[in-house]
Amino acid sequence: MPNIRVLRDIKARQGVAANEITRHAYLFVARNQSLPSQVRYQAQLQLNLFGRYTRSITVKNRCTETGRGRGVISEFGLCRFQFRQKALAGELPGVHKASW
Template identity: 40%
Template sequence: MIGLKRMPARSIRDFIRRKVFEKCEVEREALRYIMRNPEYPFEVRTLAKTKLEKLPTYAHPTGIHNRCLETGRGRGVFSAFKMARYPLRERILKNLVPGTKKASW
């Protein structure tokens, strides 16, 4: 939490979403299983559905997006490096990323 002061606001929001999702993931999956399983009685499935709706909105996995660790950019992020195009390119040209080199053909 110390490094949050230097992060852009969207990166902080994404960090919080990831923490909330991680906290609620097991409960969410269990409720979804109960809700979709026809072997359970209708009342139990509707109860699971209402509990699922009461979970925080940040608990949805669709709210999590890859962001650049250096700049906080949300587009053009290479998931293998967790960096955006240009900062990654600069690091590759300075030979700071092992196992990569500039491509020329």
Template identity: 40%
Template sequence: MARKSIIARNERRKELVEKYAAKREELKKAGDYEALRKLPRDSSATRVRNRCVLTGRGRGNYEKFGLCRNMFRKLALEGKLPGVRKASW
């Protein structure tokens, strides 16, 4: 499981992205890169990491479910993910 501080940092980044999204879009359209540079770094959407909602794992995530591959497999085998079945052919 990811450290709580890393998960919290990512949540703060998400809030900043949401807060500055409109302003960043305006500045990009105007071509004012000097003002864009003065905004907080973490307000850029590229700094947000997709993380598993259960464990906080930052790699191997299924964006559709918001889960990492390990938790996805575990929950799918337990039948807790609607519409997901193990393949057989």
């Protein structure tokens, strides 16, 4: 069963992917000083209507097993402890313990 933090991160990633182009267009219009202030104001109002999980800042790399947000190896999507456990168990293809 996935952790609630992992589910929240998946939801945030999907929301950002679905609304990224539209949000950037509104941001460009809202920050463009050469446009009339009424147009920029309307763009800012549209930006405020977007939900929480449409901002790219809400996406955080988390371990897919435990939901831990620190020490995540992004190539595998695992925190360092889970990575080590799975590597020692031989569950990660192409990863083996270094020999002296």
